[in-house]
Amino acid sequence: MKLFKLAKTFKNDESGAVTVDWVVLTAAIVGLGIAVLMSVSGSTTDLADSIGDKLDETGVMEHGTEE
Numbered sequence: 001m002k003l004f005k006l007a008k009t010f011k012n013d014e015s016g017a018v019t020v021d022w023v024v025l026t027a028a029i030v031g032l033g034i035a036v037l038m039s040v041s042g043s044t045t046d047l048a049d050s051i052g053d054k055l056d057e058t059g060v061m062e063h064g065t066e067e
Helices: 002-012 017-058
Strands: none
Touching: none
16 A cells, blocks of 8 residues: 555656756757857858958958068
């Protein structure tokens, strides 16, 4: 009898369910952020290289250097 009551109490206990929901939600957000960063990082690097090349062509000096 006591075992069945314990099993029923365990089955109806939802005290940790909210924590599991937040862990799953946080993992999904982190995964989405990583996916966005991975898809944008290549284009960002190409754009930065292109801007640097254009600045080199126009003769813009770096800060603290003299020609």
